[in-house]
Amino acid sequence: MNPTPSISWTAPDHTAHQALWRSEAGVPVPQRVVLVDDTTPADVAYKLACEGTALLWQGDFQNARHLLQALTRRLDHKHPKDRKKSKASTPVASAREAFQQHRQRQGHRARILGMLLLPFDADHQVPLRRAPDTRQACLEAYGPGTEPYVASLRELLGLIGAHEWRKKGVEIPAIQGRIHAHYGVFSPVRGEYVNLVAQAPLPARTLAYDIGTGSGVLAAVLARRGVAHIVATDQSPRALACAQDNLQRLGLHPQVALLEADLFPPGQAPLVVCNPPWVPARPSSPIEYAVYDPDSQMLKGFLAGLRAHLAPGGEGWLILSDLAEHLGLRSREQLLDWIDQAGLCVLGRLDARPTHPKASDPDDALHAARAKEVTSLWRLGAAP
Structure with missing residues (x-):
């Protein structure tokens, strides 16, 4: 049996058609499809x-993009007065509600715009004009x-954008090179x-663990800083392939061993680094697991297992934004309590203010929280 779902539709001549259905976001197969x-x-x-009817495009490709833009404009201008009122009147105390409403709007928007579908040939080419x-x-x-197969135009545009980002890469001064993020891996x-991570004082240069390595950027930073051997783990084969590609590009792969694992590798190290997803919310697609950590599962798992994987006198570096605290999704007291329960203590903390555009955009739906955000490197050790 083919595990890939299929999508069905009827042509104007009343003939039935069927093709594979692809959705990286995990969107269910549309039940109603019109040409x-x-x-x-x-x-x-x-x-x-x-109304929930999928639109399978049969015309000019560029006109399909124009239609997607038209659908976007209709979504953006559906309730302009309500949006203005919401931005003007939302108090800081309701940051959690603002975040939940923001996620609901994102989900609604994705559902509507994801209804515009395209046909694809077996070689991934779209058989449409232009x-x-x-x-x-x-x-x-x-x-x-x-x-x-059939997939949404919106998803295709995301794939094309990710492909261009992958080719270009992101310049990282701390590694004297670029990181090329693969599709589905956080850039x-x-x-x-x-x-x-580039500035914190190293407790040792012999061995380090990079937990949830993703693109491999932090493993690369540690290697550039002279750490002789790094074991970098991730449970995503896609992330491990991305990290391997980047480390080879940088000439750092001899120093880094990649391992598919849920959190820790076997053994102990004098330095264990982890940059978990920062927001404890449920992802709406597999791709969002790099941003959202349901119920802080990865964060709590890292803290609970850290002491057992620290060599005597070693440090665990937890890289974490406090955005969740300003959104009312997690408190500082909770974080400190988890650290204490894990038999850990705080040895020190380095802070940095974010400089990305959303941090200073007053029109961003979460601006009140983003304006206060601080990213921290928590230096943790075994409690006496």
């Missing part, structure tokens, strides 16, 4: 999408194709946490 093209009015398309070459971008996310665009 649309260049003659379909945007208002009609918007109404169908809001379609770009989508083969490499899709190959990097989906792997080799086997047969024709180190927020440099303040990388700089903290």
